[in-house]
Amino acid sequence: MSTTTRSLVVVTAGLGRPSSTRLLADRLAQATVLELADRGVTAEVTTVELRDLAHDVVNAMLTGFPSGALAGVIEQLTAADGVIAVSPLFTTTYSGLFKSFVDVLDKDSLTGMPVLLGATGGTARHSLALEYGMRPLFTYLRADVATTTVFAATDDWAGAGDDTGPLPARIARAGRELAEMVAARRNDGPPDPFADAPSFADLLGS
Amino acid sequence: MQFGIFTVGDVTTDPTTGHTPDDTERVRSMLTIAQHTEDVGLDVFATGEHHNPPFVPSSPTTMLGYLAARTARIVLSTSTTLITTNDPVKIAEDYAMLQVISDGRMDLMMGRGNTGPVYPWFGQDIRQGLNLAIENYALLRRLWDEEVVDWQGRFRTPLQGFTSTPRPLDGVPPFVWHGSIRSPEIAEQAAYYGDGFFHNNIFWPSEHTAKMVGYYRRRYEHHGHGPADTAIVGLGGQVFMRPNSQDAVREFRPFFDVAPVYGHGPTLEEFTAQTPLTVGSPQQVIDRYAAMREHVGDYQRQLFLMDHAGLPLKTVLEQLDILGGEVVPVLRREMEAKRPAHVPADPPSHADRVAAAGSAAGTPGATHVGGAQDRWTGRTAEDDATTGARTTATAGAASGR
Numbered sequence: 275m276s277t278t279t280r281s282l283v284v285v286t287a288g289l290g291r292p293s294s295t296r297l298l299a300d301r302l303a304q305a306t307v308l309e310l311a312d313r314g315v316t317a318e319v320t321t322v323e324l325r326d327l328a329h330d331v332v333n334a335m336l337t338g339f340p341s342g343a344l345a346g347v348i349e350q351l352t353a354a355d356g357v358i359a360v361s362p363l364f365t366t367t368y369s370g371l372f373k374s375f376v377d378v379l380d381k382d383s384l385t386g387m388p389v390l391l392g393a394t395g396g397t398a399r400h401s402l403a404l405e406y407g408m409r410p411l412f413t414y415l416r417a418d419v420a421t422t423t424v425f426a427a428t429d430d431w432a433g434a435g436d437d438t439g440p441l442p443a444r445i446a447r448a449g450r451e452l453a454e455m456v457a458a459r460r461n462d463g464p465p466d467p468f469a470d471a472p473s474f475a476d477l478l479g480s
Numbered sequence: 481m482q483f484g485i486f487t488v489g490d491v492t493t494d495p496t497t498g499h500t501p502d503d504t505e506r507v508r509s510m511l512t513i514a515q516h517t518e519d520v521g522l523d524v525f526a527t528g529e530h531h532n533p534p535f536v537p538s539s540p541t542t543m544l545g546y547l548a549a550r551t552a553r554i555v556l557s558t559s560t561t562l563i564t565t566n567d568p569v570k571i572a573e574d575y576a577m578l579q580v581i582s583d584g585r586m587d588l589m590m591g592r593g594n595t596g597p598v599y600p601w602f603g604q605d606i607r608q609g610l611n612l613a614i615e616n617y618a619l620l621r622r623l624w625d626e627e628v629v630d631w632q633g634r635f636r637t638p639l640q641g642f643t644s645t646p647r648p649l650d651g652v653p654p655f656v657w658h659g660s661i662r663s664p665e666i667a668e669q670a671a672y673y674g675d676g677f678f679h680n681n682i683f684w685p686s687e688h689t690a691k692m693v694g695y696y697r698r699r700y701e702h703h704g705h706g707p708a709d710t711a712i713v714g715l716g717g718q719v720f721m722r723p724n725s726q727d728a729v730r731e732f733r734p735f736f737d738v739a740p741v742y743g744h745g746p747t748l749e750e751f752t753a754q755t756p757l758t759v760g761s762p763q764q765v766i767d768r769y770a771a772m773r774e775h776v777g778d779y780q781r782q783l784f785l786m787d788h789a790g791l792p793l794k795t796v797l798e799q800l801d802i803l804g805g806e807v808v809p810v811l812r813r814e815m816e817a818k819r820p821a822h823v824p825a826d827p828p829s830h831a832d833r834v835a836a837a838g839s840a841a842g843t844p845g846a847t848h849v850g851g852a853q854d855r856w857t858g859r860t861a862e863d864d865a866t867t868g869a870r871t872t873a874t875a876g877a878a879s880g881r
Contacts, residue, residue, distance in 0.1 A: 336745030339684055341754050468695045471664035474672035474703075477614050 278314060280355040280456050282306060284321040287361040287372035288394070295394045296323065298426045298445075299360040302392050305449025306358065306456070313457045320354075322347050324371050331371065334378040344378075352383040352464040356456035359412075360392035363400045367407040368393070376411060383464050385416040388455035390448055391423040398436065401425035418459075420451040481815045482826050483808045484524025485517055485800070486559040486716065486783040489537035492790035495738045499792070506536045507543075509793045513786070514547050516797050518554040520804025526557035526589065526783060531565075531598050534740075541574040548582035555829075556582055559680070559783065560591025560659045564609050565602035567636060568616040572623035572644040579649045584830025589657035589678055589714075590617060592666075608635070610665055617669065624653035652833045657714060664695055671699030676712035676827055679776075682785055683741065685754050686775045689715065693776040709820070712827050714781035715772060718757040718788075721802045725760035731795075732759045739789040762806040769807075770814045778819045780827045782811075 284303045288295025299321065307317045324331070330344035340348050351357065361372035389412050393404050404423040412419045422444065430441040487510055493500040501509065514525040525547065527537045537543060544556040556578070561571060578586050592609045593599075599606040615633045622629050623644040632638040648654070657676035660666030661684065670677040677696040681689040693713055700711035722728040729748065736748045736759075751757055758768045773779060784803065787796045819825060828836070 333746040333750070337683055337742055337751075339688070339754075341685075341746060341750060345685075468664050468691065471668055471695070474668050477610075477665060477668065478618065 278457075279316045279318060280310060280460070281350075281353070282317050282319045282356045282358065282456070283351045283354040284319060284358040285324065285351070285360070285372075285375070286321065287324045287369050287375070289325055289362070289369075289371075293362075294426065294428075294431065295360050295362045295392075296321075297431075298392050298394055298424065299358060301445050302358050302360065302390055302424060302449060302452075305445050306356070306390070306452045307449075309450045309453030310457060313453060315453075315457050317456075320350055322351070324375050327375070328371055331374045331378060335374060340378060348379060348383070351379070353461060354387070355459065355461045356388040356390070356452055357384070357417075358390045358392065358452070359408075360394070361408065363393050363395040363403050366400070367403055368411070373411075376415075379415075380464070381415065383415075384412070385465075386459070387415075387417045387461070388420065388452055388459060389417040390420045390452040392426070392448075393423070394426050396428055398425070398427045398429070401427070418455060420448060420455065422448040422451050424448045481779070481812060481819070482523040482555065482781045483803075483811065484522045484526065484554065484557075484781070484783050485513070485786050485803075486524075486526040486528070486557075487513065487537070487787050488528045488785065489530060489535050490740065490788060491534040491536060492740060492788070494790040494792055495734050497792070500790075503536045509787065509796075510537065510543065511547065511550075512793065513796055513800070514543075514554075515550055516800050517804075518551045520800050522554065522800070522804050522808060524555045524557055524781065524783060525551075526559040528559050529562050529593075530595070531601060532595055541578045544578055544586065545581050548578065548585065554585070556586040557657075558588045559678075560589045560593070562593045562598070563590040563616050563620070564592045564612040565598055565604050566616075568620040569623065569636075569639070569642070569644060571616075572620050573646075575654055576624065576644065576646050576648050579654050579830070580646050584649050584654075584834075587655040587657065587676075587827065589659045589676075591659040592663075604635070610663065611635075613666065614669060617673075621653075621673070624648050649830065650834045650837075652830065652837050654830075655828050655833060657712075657827075660692070662692075664692070667692055667696035668699050671696050671705070671711070672703050674700065674703065674705035676714060676780070678714035678716070678781070678783075680716040681756055682716045682718045683755055686756070686772075690775045693779075697777065707822070709777050710823055712781075712824065713776060713779035714783065714827070715776065715779060716756070717769060717772075717782060717784045718755075719765045719769075719784055719786075719799075719803070719807075720759045721762050721765055721799060721807070723761060725764055728759050728761065735789040735791055743789075762802055765803075765807050766810050766814075769811055773815065773818065778815070778823045780824060 284299050286296045286299040303319050310317045327344050330342045334340045334344055361368040391404055391408050404425055409419055424444050426441055489510060491501055491506050517525045527540050527543055529537060529540050531538050540558050547556055575588055592613050596606050604612060612635055615635055619631055627643055629639055629642045657678045658666050658670035659678040659680055661680055667677055679689050679692050697708035697711045701708040720728050720732040733748055737743055742751055752759055758765050786799050
């Protein structure tokens with residue numbers, strides 16, 4: 275038995291209960307966990323529903339510090355070995371709640387983080403929103419984004435959506451990619467602003 | 481330990497009456513509040529510095545100079561003086577003038593300011609904020625410590641043979657605090673110089689404050705100024721009190737709910753749970769603030785933000801009555817009883833610093849006191865400090881609390 279463990283944090287911005295966004299997030303997590311197990315790695319999965327944190331996210335924007343459960347979630351997220359982020363597409367892009375959550379993260383908190391992106395929407399016509407909207411957001415944060423992103427339209431859940439790249443195949447491929455990245459890298463935690471603070475001699479000399 | 485108030489000087493509509501003071505009314509309220517601070521037995525009044533509406537205190541030394549004449553005992557200070565966008569030469573001149581006028585009854589707190597547009601208005605670039613704070617303060621120290629300064633840097637025109645006047649009172653510059661909420665670099669700067677560190681924690685959870693203050697304390701010791709627990713620390717605070725805590729909540733909630741900073745965000749209950757804001761009875765305030773030392777260690781100055789969120793002047797003055805009459809006397813006793821003997825009770829006063837300069841005279845490396853000989857009289861700061869009769873009188877006045 276392997277003793278290697280990795281932590282996965284799944285962030286889902288679905289608003290419904292049940293939500294197809296949550297469903298996609300769970301499927302992506304499951305695929306990643308299976309692929310990690312194949313590599314002798316035990317995954318510990320924490321799933322975060324942003325709906326539960328919506329008020330805390332707005333409060334953080336207004337006050338400048340995370341309060342309530344949000345503080346703990348940010349701590350878990352930034353210390354994770356891998357992240358799965360899934361948003362519904364609203365009005366051509368990720369939801370406002372999803373972006374607001376990302377906005378209250380420290381800009382360095384996801385540097386180098388393996389991230390798998392997913393999105394849900396009404397029709398396959400929106401599928402590229404992952405590439406033109408969501409990927410650049412995580413590129414800006416210097417996250418390590420998996421090549422495959424998974425878009426699930428309503429039809430995909432019926433199995434009739436996409437004959438050439440059916441949803442289960444895309445989920446499995448994405449899970450494999452994230453698992454490879456997560457297995458290869460352990461997160462030593464977010465940078466410590468105090469450990470990294472320059473000495474005054476350096477500050478004077480700069 | 482010193483207790484006082486600090487003001488942002490915001491012009492905010494009273495949400496319960498719809499009254500918005502004009503700038504003149506607000507400035508005059510600040511002056512009334514400052515004088516009342518002394519009347520109720522508090523120790524410090526500090527004003528912010530802002531250069532954009534809705535804030536009025538653009539000229540702190542004008543205000544503090546007036547207050548120096550109208551008060552006899554309180555320490556006049558700033559919260560904060562913009563070390564980034566003010567010319568350090570002007571800071572050296574203005575605050576040395578205030579020091580002389582107030583007979584040493586002042587200190588000041590450096591800060592970078594947090595309003596982006598202010599930088600270009602004063603010819604600076606916010607992206608250089610930290611570098612400005614470091615270079616400008618290094619120059620400020622030299623202007624106070626050295627009689628004649630030759631200087632060249634990145635952010636202002638060079639100086640050749642420049643002497644800042646008036647020279648600091650008794651040859652000893654004012655005590656300086658550095659205020660920062662998030663930047664370890666500023667805590668490092670305060671520690672490097674052996675200056676005070678003020679954490680304006682009013683919108684922050686105590687864990688964050690403890691981290692920042694802890695870092696400053698460790699670095700203070702590292703830089704050789706003494707044990708970490710003897711570093712000079714100040715904290716902010718926010719309270720609203722009535723004899724009955726339900727009355728305090730009922731009266732303050734309408735102001736809280738629409739306040740410019742936290743309004744429309746967390747509830748009053750959430751905010752009071754997570755930050756130092758305490759709304760309740762005087763005893764609740766005493767309990768909350770007596771426990772602050774458990775997070776940050778024994779500290780020397782506690783400032784309260786009292787005149788904000790559109791509270792009417794009458795209410796602010798009532799709050800000061802409660803603070804000075806019922807809360808601070810108890811806090812003083814409790815803090816003093818728990819403070820270890822080797823930890824300073826107060827931040828250094830002018831008299832303390834004159835005495836320290838006297839004992840350090842001739843000691844190599846005593847860099848924080850004026851060491852240069854006066855080029856006109858041939859006297860040194862230490863001559864004044866150890867022998868001047870006027871100094872003795874000043875020292876008595878400054879420690880008269």
